[in-house]
Amino acid sequence: MTEAATHNATAAAPIRKPRSRVWGKLLAHRSAMFGAALVSVFILLALAAPILPLADPAAADWAAIRQPPSAAHWFGTDELGRDQLSRMIWGARASLMAGVVSVAIAIAIGVPLGVIAGYFGGWTDAIISRCTEALLAMPFLILAIALAAFLGPSLTNAMIAIGIAATPVFIRLTRGQAINVTAEDYVESAHAIGLSTPVILRRYIFPNVLPPVLVQATLTVASAIIAEASLSFLGLGQQPPAPSWGAMLNVAKGFMAQAPWMAVWPGIAIFLVVLGFNLLGDGLRDALDPRED
16 A cells, blocks of 8 residues: 555656745746736725725715826825725625625535536536536626626625625646546555545545646636726626725716816726736746746
């Protein structure tokens, strides 16, 4: 048993990259580090929102309606006189939470289903694959909008809708990885020495499908943030008076001539945080790719 375990560990080595090498490649990836810095800034601002000296994001000031950026209001005010900087920072909490929670839902559903389909094959794979293909036939955002409209307008329902809409991508990715890993010699050796299916899945399948899932998760967070902004723009996400970048853009579209800053700041925020996650995802993909050694 000891010799077989040693053989399995040795055979798995080409697939599992040393952590130090991955970290070294990631730290040397300039665009990935720039993306990580952007994401970190937004995360820190979102987490620090309750303790920062900000105005109440929901407090209206009828004497400061649509005021341009100034020393009193760095990002200006909106149609109700609310401070845009405060609403931007509090809105980051909703957008980032929607991105992370939605992707967590997609991973929690998609990865186990993908592993089951890829490892067991047969009719199990056929059923899961056909259902996945049916969902993939619908565009991601259209499916998220339909699910959010069915569940009802709220941030929680929007996160559930986005998570379900993103699940097919993770099922397909994990299934392909599981099929490749299942065909490896060390998995065949594990079968030969009588290891149970749960042990094989835990020791050999899941660890080797996680790297591409991690990369996909980082990229999908960016798509989920855009989807949350789109749902909030349509009134299906975060509900007023709670701040949301998408809802802020929805209001700003009626004041583009009088108060363009109402649209500029949330638009820039969405662009930067999505750019950050995409750059970080690209860096992770390069760092985890064994062909880049």
